[in-house]
Amino acid sequence: MTMRPATSEIKKxxxxxYSRLLNEFGHRNWWPGETRDEVIIGAILTQNVSWQNV
Structure with missing residues (x-):
């Protein structure tokens, strides 16, 4: 699949x-998931439920 120029420019x-923020502030460790599955499930849940329920 070939990316359109606009898409590749946005990605860059x-x-x-992201790189500049990471270099300046380091990894923030704000996501509570310990495993890859927990992070994925948490990301899905936070998009589909009220913040009060997360």
């Missing part, structure tokens, strides 16, 4: 922003 920009 987001990666640059």
């Amino acid at each position: 920009l987001l990666e640059e922003i």
